[in-house]
Amino acid sequence: MTDSLDVNKWIHRAYRDYEDALTLAKHFRPSIENICYLCQQSAEKILKAYKIAKTGVSIKTHDFDTLIDSCIPYSADFDSLRNICANISPYITAARYPVDIDITDYDMKRAIKDAGEILEFTKVKLKEMGYEYNPED
Numbered sequence: 219m220t221d222s223l224d225v226n227k228w229i230h231r232a233y234r235d236y237e238d239a240l241t242l243a244k245h246f247r248p249s250i251e252n253i254c255y256l257c258q259q260s261a262e263k264i265l266k267a268y269k270i271a272k273t274g275v276s277i278k279t280h281d282f283d284t285l286i287d288s289c290i291p292y293s294a295d296f297d298s299l300r301n302i303c304a305n306i307s308p309y310i311t312a313a314r315y316p317v318d319i320d321i322t323d324y325d326m327k328r329a330i331k332d333a334g335e336i337l338e339f340t341k342v343k344l345k346e347m348g349y350e351y352n353p354e355d
Contacts, residue, residue, distance in 0.1 A: 224270060225271045225344070228264070228266055228267035229263075229264065229344065229349060231263050232259075232261075232263035232267060232337065233264075235259045235260035235263065236256065236260035236334070239253045239254075239256035239330060239333065242256070250321050250323065251309075253329065254312065254325060254329040255310070255312070255314065257332065257333035258306045258310050258333070259310075260333050261282075261303060261306055261332070261336040262280060264337050265285040265289060266285065267340070267344065268340050268343055269288050269289060271344060271347050271349055272289075272347075280310050281307075282299075282304065282306075282307050283300070285303075286300055293343055298339075299335075302335055303336065305328060305332050306332050309329060
């Protein structure tokens with residue numbers, strides 16, 4: 219079965235990215251591209267944590283459709299995240315490269331909300347398998 223330490227590391231990194239996004243949003247608002255990127259990363263990592271928890275295998279992709287498709291065989295309701303993931307998907311490149319995407323304050327707030335929903339949804343699934351985020355780890 220899956221080594222829980224690996225899954226817990228993915229969970230911890232997902233939450234750390236999200237918490238960093240919240241901190242930046244509270245104190246350093248001019249960095250909205252980075253906030254959105256961290257939200258995208260936290261969602262990606264928590265979905266990867268679920269996949270690893272279920273299969274013991276990591277999936278090497280940044281594509282949310284691929285990630286969701288890899289989770290659906292174990293819980294069909296992951297499909298409900300598809301639209302939320304589509305909202306934050308563009309931020310994988312928008313914060314890292316000079317692309318023509320205008321990220322607004324509204325986008326940042328929505329990215330925080332969407333990432334939080336993805337984390338919460340997946341947290342419940344992981345908890346059912348005995349994995350839980352512990353900020354002390």
